[in-house]
Protein backbone atom coordinates (compact mmCIF):
# COMPACT_ATOMS: atom_id res chain seq x y z
CA UNK A 269 0.00 0.00 0.00
CA UNK A 270 2.84 2.35 0.89
CA UNK A 271 4.55 1.73 -2.45
CA UNK A 272 1.56 2.68 -4.57
CA UNK A 273 0.99 5.76 -2.41
CA UNK A 274 4.55 6.93 -2.88
CA UNK A 275 3.95 6.74 -6.61
CA UNK A 276 1.15 9.29 -6.25
CA UNK A 277 3.81 11.84 -5.20
CA UNK A 278 5.15 11.87 -8.68
CA UNK A 279 1.70 11.69 -10.20
CA UNK A 280 2.71 8.30 -11.58
CA UNK A 281 0.50 5.32 -12.13
CA UNK A 282 -1.05 4.63 -8.74
CA UNK A 283 -4.43 3.00 -8.82
CA UNK A 284 -7.34 4.68 -6.96
CA UNK A 285 -8.47 2.51 -4.07
CA UNK A 286 -12.13 1.57 -3.90
CA UNK A 287 -12.13 -1.14 -1.22
CA UNK A 288 -12.39 0.88 1.94
CA UNK A 289 -13.43 0.52 5.57
CA UNK A 290 -13.84 3.73 7.53
CA UNK A 291 -14.39 3.22 11.25
CA UNK A 292 -16.83 6.03 11.97
CA UNK A 293 -15.92 7.19 15.47
CA UNK A 294 -18.16 9.54 17.47
CA UNK A 295 -17.96 13.35 17.38
CA UNK A 296 -14.72 13.36 15.42
CA UNK A 297 -15.86 14.95 12.09
CA UNK A 298 -16.72 11.45 10.92
CA UNK A 299 -19.99 12.53 9.24
CA UNK A 300 -18.03 14.91 7.02
CA UNK A 301 -15.80 12.01 5.96
CA UNK A 302 -18.81 9.74 5.51
CA UNK A 303 -20.22 12.32 3.08
CA UNK A 304 -16.95 12.31 1.10
CA UNK A 305 -17.05 8.51 0.85
CA UNK A 306 -20.75 8.48 -0.05
CA UNK A 307 -20.24 10.98 -2.90
CA UNK A 308 -17.17 9.19 -4.24
CA UNK A 309 -18.89 5.81 -4.16
CA UNK A 310 -22.24 6.96 -5.50
CA UNK A 311 -20.71 8.74 -8.49
CA UNK A 312 -18.77 5.58 -9.40
CA UNK A 313 -21.54 3.09 -8.72
CA UNK A 314 -19.62 1.42 -5.90
CA UNK A 315 -21.48 -0.84 -3.47
CA UNK A 316 -21.77 0.18 0.18
CA UNK A 317 -21.93 -2.28 3.06
CA UNK A 318 -25.03 -0.60 4.52
CA UNK A 319 -26.79 -1.49 7.77
CA UNK A 320 -29.54 -4.09 7.58
CA UNK A 321 -33.23 -3.04 7.56
CA UNK A 322 -32.75 0.64 6.74
CA UNK A 323 -30.84 1.27 9.96
CA UNK A 324 -28.34 4.11 9.96
CA UNK A 325 -25.75 2.31 12.09
CA UNK A 326 -24.25 -1.16 11.98
CA UNK A 327 -26.08 -2.08 15.19
CA UNK A 328 -23.70 -0.06 17.32
CA UNK A 329 -22.84 -0.53 20.23
CA UNK A 330 -22.79 -4.31 19.57
CA UNK A 331 -19.58 -5.75 18.19
CA UNK A 332 -19.77 -5.94 14.42
CA UNK A 333 -20.84 -9.23 12.82
CA UNK A 334 -21.36 -9.77 9.07
CA UNK A 335 -25.13 -10.23 9.17
CA UNK A 336 -25.52 -6.60 10.29
CA UNK A 337 -24.87 -5.72 6.64
CA UNK A 338 -27.75 -5.71 4.15
CA UNK A 339 -27.15 -8.26 1.41
CA UNK A 340 -24.89 -10.57 3.44
CA UNK A 341 -27.44 -13.08 4.75
CA UNK A 342 -29.51 -12.90 1.56
CA UNK A 343 -26.30 -13.21 -0.50
CA UNK A 344 -27.71 -10.62 -2.86
CA UNK A 345 -24.45 -8.63 -2.98
CA UNK A 346 -21.36 -10.13 -4.60
CA UNK A 347 -18.80 -7.52 -3.69
CA UNK A 348 -18.80 -4.67 -1.18
CA UNK A 349 -16.57 -1.68 -1.81
CA UNK A 350 -17.07 0.71 1.09
CA UNK A 351 -18.14 0.19 4.71
CA UNK A 352 -18.42 3.40 6.71
CA UNK A 353 -21.36 3.52 9.14
CA UNK A 354 -21.02 3.59 12.92
CA UNK A 355 -20.01 0.22 14.33
CA UNK A 356 -18.07 -1.27 17.20
CA UNK A 357 -15.04 -2.51 15.34
CA UNK A 358 -13.97 -6.14 15.19
CA UNK A 359 -11.41 -6.72 12.46
CA UNK A 360 -11.84 -10.48 12.12
CA UNK A 361 -15.58 -10.06 11.45
CA UNK A 362 -15.28 -7.02 9.17
CA UNK A 363 -12.69 -8.91 7.11
CA UNK A 364 -15.28 -11.62 6.39
CA UNK A 365 -17.35 -9.07 4.47
CA UNK A 366 -14.71 -6.91 2.82
CA UNK A 367 -12.16 -7.85 0.13
CA UNK A 368 -8.62 -8.74 1.17
CA UNK A 369 -7.03 -5.61 -0.28
CA UNK A 370 -9.32 -3.28 1.72
CA UNK A 371 -7.86 -0.02 3.04
CA UNK A 372 -8.80 0.55 6.71
CA UNK A 373 -8.81 4.04 8.19
CA UNK A 374 -10.36 6.05 10.99
CA UNK A 375 -10.18 9.43 12.73
CA UNK A 376 -9.44 10.55 16.29
CA UNK A 377 -10.23 13.84 18.02
CA UNK A 378 -8.57 15.44 21.04
CA UNK A 379 -10.37 13.75 23.97
CA UNK A 380 -11.04 17.09 25.72
CA UNK A 381 -12.85 18.71 22.75
CA UNK A 382 -14.48 15.38 22.06
CA UNK A 383 -15.91 15.01 25.56
CA UNK A 384 -17.25 18.56 25.49
CA UNK A 385 -19.09 17.71 22.26
CA UNK A 386 -20.26 14.32 23.54
CA UNK A 387 -21.56 15.78 26.80
CA UNK A 388 -23.80 18.16 24.90
CA UNK A 389 -24.97 15.59 22.32
CA UNK A 390 -25.49 12.65 24.70
CA UNK A 391 -26.76 14.66 27.68
CA UNK A 392 -29.64 12.20 28.09
CA UNK A 393 -27.54 9.07 28.76
CA UNK A 394 -27.81 7.82 32.36
CA UNK A 395 -24.25 8.91 33.24
CA UNK A 396 -24.95 12.55 32.32
CA UNK A 397 -28.71 12.88 32.78
CA UNK A 398 -28.69 14.21 36.34
CA UNK A 399 -25.49 16.21 36.14
CA UNK A 400 -25.57 20.02 35.95
CA UNK A 401 -22.49 20.36 33.81
CA UNK A 402 -19.46 18.50 32.51
CA UNK A 403 -17.51 19.94 35.45
CA UNK A 404 -20.13 18.53 37.83
CA UNK A 405 -19.74 15.10 36.19
CA UNK A 406 -15.95 15.18 36.47
CA UNK A 407 -15.97 16.38 40.08
CA UNK A 408 -18.83 14.35 41.52
CA UNK A 409 -21.07 12.20 39.37
CA UNK A 410 -18.42 9.94 37.92
CA UNK A 411 -18.31 8.30 41.35
CA UNK A 412 -21.80 6.92 40.66
CA UNK A 413 -20.95 6.06 37.06
CA UNK A 414 -22.14 2.57 36.27
CA UNK A 415 -20.35 0.93 33.37
CA UNK A 416 -22.99 -1.75 32.96
CA UNK A 417 -25.88 0.66 32.26
CA UNK A 418 -26.84 0.92 28.58
CA UNK A 419 -25.36 3.88 26.68
CA UNK A 420 -23.00 4.89 29.46
CA UNK A 421 -20.06 3.88 27.27
CA UNK A 422 -20.40 7.30 25.57
CA UNK A 423 -19.12 8.84 28.80
CA UNK A 424 -15.87 6.92 29.18
CA UNK A 425 -13.02 6.32 26.70
CA UNK A 426 -15.45 6.24 23.80
CA UNK A 427 -12.64 6.15 21.22
CA UNK A 428 -11.23 2.95 22.71
CA UNK A 429 -14.75 1.53 22.88
CA UNK A 430 -15.45 2.22 19.20
CA UNK A 431 -12.18 0.54 18.21
CA UNK A 432 -13.40 -2.55 20.09
CA UNK A 433 -11.48 -2.29 23.37
CA UNK A 434 -12.76 -2.35 26.94
CA UNK A 435 -13.27 1.27 27.85
CA UNK A 436 -13.63 1.06 31.61
CA UNK A 437 -10.11 1.35 32.87
CA UNK A 438 -8.55 3.90 35.18
CA UNK A 439 -5.05 5.26 34.99
CA UNK A 440 -2.86 3.82 37.74
CA UNK A 441 -4.70 0.49 37.91
CA UNK A 442 -2.58 -2.65 37.55
CA UNK A 443 -2.85 -3.39 33.86
CA UNK A 444 -3.41 0.14 32.48
CA UNK A 445 0.00 0.38 30.80
CA UNK A 446 -0.26 -3.08 29.27
CA UNK A 447 -3.78 -2.50 27.95
CA UNK A 448 -2.80 0.85 26.50
CA UNK A 449 0.14 -0.73 24.67
CA UNK A 450 -2.04 -3.56 23.35
CA UNK A 451 -4.71 -1.13 22.15
CA UNK A 452 -2.19 1.04 20.30
CA UNK A 453 -0.42 -1.94 18.74
CA UNK A 454 -3.70 -3.51 17.63
CA UNK A 455 -4.88 -0.28 15.98
CA UNK A 456 -1.49 0.00 14.24
CA UNK A 457 -1.91 -3.54 12.92
CA UNK A 458 -5.56 -3.29 11.90
CA UNK A 459 -5.56 0.15 10.25
CA UNK A 460 -3.61 1.60 7.35
CA UNK A 461 -4.20 5.19 8.40
CA UNK A 462 -5.41 7.13 11.45
CA UNK A 463 -6.46 10.73 10.85
CA UNK A 464 -6.72 13.59 13.33
CA UNK A 465 -9.78 15.79 13.50
CA UNK A 466 -7.81 18.88 14.66
CA UNK A 467 -5.91 18.70 11.35
CA UNK A 468 -8.89 17.93 9.21
CA UNK A 469 -7.65 19.47 5.96
CA UNK A 470 -4.20 17.93 6.37
CA UNK A 471 -5.97 14.64 7.06
CA UNK A 472 -7.86 14.94 3.79
CA UNK A 473 -4.66 15.54 1.84
CA UNK A 474 -3.02 12.56 3.54
CA UNK A 475 -6.07 10.46 2.73
CA UNK A 476 -5.93 11.63 -0.87
CA UNK A 477 -2.38 10.34 -1.18
CA UNK A 478 -3.17 7.11 0.62
CA UNK A 479 -6.19 6.34 -1.57
CA UNK A 480 -4.71 7.76 -4.78
CA UNK A 481 -7.75 10.01 -5.22
CA UNK A 482 -7.83 13.57 -6.53
CA UNK A 483 -8.02 16.77 -4.50
CA UNK A 484 -11.50 17.36 -5.96
CA UNK A 485 -12.59 14.09 -4.36
CA UNK A 486 -11.60 15.42 -0.95
CA UNK A 487 -13.71 18.60 -0.85
CA UNK A 488 -16.43 18.81 1.79
CA UNK A 489 -18.47 21.16 3.94
CA UNK A 490 -18.31 20.79 7.71
CA UNK A 491 -21.27 18.60 8.68
CA UNK A 492 -22.89 17.94 12.05
CA UNK A 493 -21.41 21.02 13.64
CA UNK A 494 -22.98 22.56 16.71
CA UNK A 495 -24.06 26.12 16.83
CA UNK A 496 -21.95 28.44 19.01
CA UNK A 497 -24.68 28.69 21.64
CA UNK A 498 -24.28 25.01 22.60
CA UNK A 499 -20.49 25.09 22.93
CA UNK A 500 -18.85 25.49 26.34
CA UNK A 501 -15.34 26.64 26.90
CA UNK A 502 -13.46 24.54 29.42
CA UNK A 503 -10.86 25.64 31.93
CA UNK A 504 -7.35 24.11 31.83
CA UNK A 505 -8.22 22.39 35.11
CA UNK A 506 -11.29 20.73 33.56
CA UNK A 507 -9.23 19.72 30.53
CA UNK A 508 -6.75 17.92 32.82
CA UNK A 509 -9.60 16.10 34.56
CA UNK A 510 -10.93 14.91 31.21
CA UNK A 511 -7.50 13.61 30.22
CA UNK A 512 -7.34 11.66 33.51
CA UNK A 513 -10.89 10.28 33.21
CA UNK A 514 -10.31 9.29 29.57
CA UNK A 515 -6.66 8.35 30.07
CA UNK A 516 -6.82 5.44 27.63
CA UNK A 517 -8.21 7.65 24.85
CA UNK A 518 -5.71 10.36 25.69
CA UNK A 519 -2.79 7.93 25.28
CA UNK A 520 -4.17 6.58 22.01
CA UNK A 521 -4.63 10.13 20.73
CA UNK A 522 -1.10 11.19 21.70
CA UNK A 523 0.40 8.19 19.93
CA UNK A 524 -1.52 8.64 16.67
CA UNK A 525 -1.03 12.41 16.65
CA UNK A 526 2.69 11.63 16.43
CA UNK A 527 2.38 8.92 13.78
CA UNK A 528 0.10 11.24 11.76
CA UNK A 529 2.93 13.74 11.30
CA UNK A 530 5.40 10.97 10.52
CA UNK A 531 3.05 9.90 7.73
CA UNK A 532 2.78 13.49 6.50
CA UNK A 533 6.58 13.64 6.31
CA UNK A 534 7.01 10.30 4.58
CA UNK A 535 4.08 10.44 2.14
CA UNK A 536 3.68 14.12 1.32
CA UNK A 537 6.24 16.45 2.92
CA UNK A 538 5.40 19.60 4.91
CA UNK A 539 5.74 22.14 2.11
CA UNK A 540 3.66 20.17 -0.33
CA UNK A 541 1.12 19.58 2.42
CA UNK A 542 0.81 23.31 3.00
CA UNK A 543 0.31 23.96 -0.71
CA UNK A 544 -2.31 21.26 -1.08
CA UNK A 545 -4.22 22.34 2.03
CA UNK A 546 -4.35 25.87 0.58
CA UNK A 547 -5.61 24.47 -2.75
CA UNK A 548 -8.23 22.36 -0.99
CA UNK A 549 -9.49 25.38 0.99
CA UNK A 550 -9.69 27.42 -2.20
CA UNK A 551 -11.75 24.72 -3.88
CA UNK A 552 -14.07 24.65 -0.88
CA UNK A 553 -14.59 28.42 -0.81
CA UNK A 554 -15.40 28.33 -4.52
CA UNK A 555 -17.85 25.52 -3.98
CA UNK A 556 -19.49 27.29 -1.03
CA UNK A 557 -19.96 30.40 -3.18
CA UNK A 558 -21.64 28.30 -5.84
CA UNK A 559 -23.74 25.98 -3.69
CA UNK A 560 -24.86 27.91 -0.64
CA UNK A 561 -26.96 30.96 0.02
CA UNK A 562 -25.59 31.83 3.43
CA UNK A 563 -21.92 31.00 2.68
CA UNK A 564 -21.82 28.70 5.68
CA UNK A 565 -23.80 26.61 8.15
CA UNK A 566 -26.96 27.97 9.77
CA UNK A 567 -29.05 26.89 12.77
CA UNK A 568 -31.59 24.16 11.97
CA UNK A 569 -34.55 26.53 12.39
CA UNK A 570 -33.16 28.49 9.43
CA UNK A 571 -32.79 25.50 7.09
CA UNK A 572 -35.55 26.07 4.56
CA UNK A 573 -35.74 22.65 2.92
CA UNK A 574 -36.88 20.15 5.59
CA UNK A 575 -35.22 17.33 3.64
CA UNK A 576 -31.83 18.92 4.30
CA UNK A 577 -32.28 19.37 8.05
CA UNK A 578 -29.79 17.41 10.14
CA UNK A 579 -30.98 15.11 12.92
CA UNK A 580 -31.13 16.90 16.29
CA UNK A 581 -30.20 15.20 19.54
CA UNK A 582 -29.54 15.99 23.19
CA UNK A 583 -28.87 19.60 24.07
CA UNK A 584 -26.78 20.15 20.93
CA UNK A 585 -28.08 22.38 18.14
CA UNK A 586 -26.79 20.81 14.93
CA UNK A 587 -26.42 23.17 12.01
CA UNK A 588 -27.34 22.65 8.37
CA UNK A 589 -27.18 24.47 5.04
CA UNK A 590 -29.40 26.25 2.52
CA UNK A 591 -28.92 25.54 -1.15
CA UNK A 592 -28.56 28.34 -3.69
CA UNK A 593 -31.91 28.24 -5.54
CA UNK A 594 -30.40 29.36 -8.87
CA UNK A 595 -28.51 26.25 -9.92
CA UNK A 596 -28.75 24.13 -13.05
CA UNK A 597 -29.88 20.55 -12.44
CA UNK A 598 -26.42 19.01 -12.55
CA UNK A 599 -24.84 21.54 -10.17
CA UNK A 600 -27.87 21.35 -7.90
CA UNK A 601 -27.49 17.58 -7.52
CA UNK A 602 -23.77 17.93 -6.82
CA UNK A 603 -24.35 20.66 -4.23
CA UNK A 604 -27.24 18.82 -2.62
CA UNK A 605 -25.11 15.74 -2.03
CA UNK A 606 -22.45 17.87 -0.31
CA UNK A 607 -24.92 19.04 2.33
CA UNK A 608 -27.16 15.99 2.57
CA UNK A 609 -27.12 14.91 6.23
CA UNK A 610 -26.00 11.41 7.15
CA UNK A 611 -29.42 9.84 7.77
CA UNK A 612 -30.95 11.15 4.54
CA UNK A 613 -27.93 10.16 2.44
CA UNK A 614 -27.81 6.66 3.98
CA UNK A 615 -31.49 6.20 3.18
CA UNK A 616 -30.93 7.46 -0.37
CA UNK A 617 -28.12 4.95 -0.98
CA UNK A 618 -30.10 2.13 0.61
CA UNK A 619 -33.04 2.83 -1.71
CA UNK A 620 -30.70 2.82 -4.71
CA UNK A 621 -28.98 -0.43 -3.72
CA UNK A 622 -31.99 -2.28 -2.36
CA UNK A 623 -35.13 -0.86 -4.03
CA UNK A 624 -37.29 -3.85 -3.07
CA UNK A 625 -36.30 -3.84 0.61
CA UNK A 626 -36.64 -0.05 0.74
CA UNK A 627 -40.25 -0.32 -0.44
CA UNK A 628 -41.17 -2.69 2.41
CA UNK A 629 -42.76 -1.09 5.48
CA UNK A 630 -40.31 -0.26 8.24
CA UNK A 631 -40.24 -3.10 10.79
Ligand SMILES: Nc1ncnc2c1ncn2[C@@H]1O[C@H](COP(=O)(O)OS(=O)(=O)O)[C@@H](OP(=O)(O)O)[C@H]1O
Nearest residue numbers: 294295296297298299300385468490491492493494
Ligand atom coordinates in the same frame (compact mmCIF):
# COMPACT_ATOMS: atom_id res chain seq x y z
N1 LIG B 1 -14.21 19.58 8.65
C1 LIG B 1 -14.26 19.51 9.97
N2 LIG B 1 -13.20 19.90 10.70
C2 LIG B 1 -13.24 19.86 12.07
N3 LIG B 1 -14.32 19.45 12.77
C3 LIG B 1 -15.40 19.05 12.07
C4 LIG B 1 -15.42 19.04 10.64
N4 LIG B 1 -16.63 18.57 10.25
C5 LIG B 1 -17.33 18.32 11.38
N5 LIG B 1 -16.61 18.61 12.47
C6 LIG B 1 -17.02 18.50 13.89
O1 LIG B 1 -17.19 17.13 14.21
C7 LIG B 1 -18.23 16.99 15.19
C8 LIG B 1 -19.28 16.01 14.66
O2 LIG B 1 -18.66 14.78 14.56
P1 LIG B 1 -19.33 13.50 13.91
O3 LIG B 1 -19.88 13.83 12.60
O4 LIG B 1 -18.31 12.43 13.99
O5 LIG B 1 -20.52 13.22 14.93
S1 LIG B 1 -21.44 11.90 15.04
O6 LIG B 1 -20.82 11.00 15.99
O7 LIG B 1 -21.56 11.30 13.71
O8 LIG B 1 -22.74 12.41 15.54
C9 LIG B 1 -18.77 18.36 15.41
O9 LIG B 1 -18.10 18.88 16.55
P2 LIG B 1 -18.85 19.84 17.61
O10 LIG B 1 -19.36 20.99 16.79
O11 LIG B 1 -17.78 20.24 18.58
O12 LIG B 1 -19.94 19.03 18.24
C10 LIG B 1 -18.37 19.10 14.15
O13 LIG B 1 -18.29 20.50 14.33
